[in-house]
Amino acid sequence: MNGTTPRVLITGAASGLGAALAQAWEERGARVLRTDRTPGADLALDVTSDDDWAGALAHVEREWGGLDVLVNNAGIAGGGRLEVSGIDEWQRLVDINLLGAVRGTATFTPMFKAQGSGRIVNIASLAGLVHPAGMAGYNATKAAVVALTETTGHELAAHGVTAHVVCPSYFRTNLMAGVQGRDAALQQVMARLVEDSPISADDIAAAVLAGLERGEELIVPDEAARGAYALKQHDRAGYDAVMRHQAKRLDQIAAASAAGEEQEEAR
Numbered sequence: 001m002n003g004t005t006p007r008v009l010i011t012g013a014a015s016g017l018g019a020a021l022a023q024a025w026e027e028r029g030a031r032v033l034r035t036d037r038t039p040g041a042d043l044a045l046d047v048t049s050d051d052d053w054a055g056a057l058a059h060v061e062r063e064w065g066g067l068d069v070l071v072n073n074a075g076i077a078g079g080g081r082l083e084v085s086g087i088d089e090w091q092r093l094v095d096i097n098l099l100g101a102v103r104g105t106a107t108f109t110p111m112f113k114a115q116g117s118g119r120i121v122n123i124a125s126l127a128g129l130v131h132p133a134g135m136a137g138y139n140a141t142k143a144a145v146v147a148l149t150e151t152t153g154h155e156l157a158a159h160g161v162t163a164h165v166v167c168p169s170y171f172r173t174n175l176m177a178g179v180q181g182r183d184a185a186l187q188q189v190m191a192r193l194v195e196d197s198p199i200s201a202d203d204i205a206a207a208v209l210a211g212l213e214r215g216e217e218l219i220v221p222d223e224a225a226r227g228a229y230a231l232k233q234h235d236r237a238g239y240d241a242v243m244r245h246q247a248k249r250l251d252q253i254a255a256a257s258a259a260g261e262e263q264e265e266a267r
Helices: 016-027 050-063 087-115 136-159 184-196 201-213 223-234 236-266
Strands: 007-010 031-036 069-072 118-123 161-166
Touching (some): 007 050, 016 031, 016 069, 016 201, 031 050, 087 161, 118 201, 161 201, 223 236
Parallel strands (some): 007 031, 007 069, 069 118, 118 161
16 A cells, blocks of 8 residues: 555446445545446446556546556356357457456556555456356356466565455346346346345445455455355365256256247247
């Protein structure tokens, strides 16, 4: 940190977890630059645009003269069973979920190195650690963000820069509002998990800041996520059984949905 008021840039901050993180930091006295490609942000930023990232860097240099925390939060839900989801869906997930974080990290690394300080916080998902069926594209991008963060931490440690990755399970947010994809059965399952979660974006934001205060490089912010990850670490056979049961259930939901559509067409 710069020893005074923390300066924080958050992507995808117009709503959801990004907005909750912005509010949590502001309540702790930080100066926060909320960026997003939708209205309601302090600065327009499409994380897939090199020009937008250059503009964000110029804005930070001009207004603040440096940055203490970069939060690569912008992301989308998606994925689908291997034979259902298309390469276009994979490409969209990679461009936003992974390369958005890559672009942000690469853009601000020279500034952090010059300062000799800084934090990079990447919002991944439990899907980066635990890999449910039907979500290969989403799982792969979030796992890549976990790997990116670890690599970043190793590479920048000598420059006084730390890297942290956040891996929450499902929590209530508007993430499903913009979901795109061909696998309607998966979207049905994901939407129900989001809607039924007892965890809010504010809960996750509070846990993230607490984890950062403890210096955690891997932040698993909720009990459901910690339990699922612990199962994979300590009981691989049990974990595999759970994942394969979920895969079977997804196929059953898809089959029931298809049968219902056929009945409607026959009427």
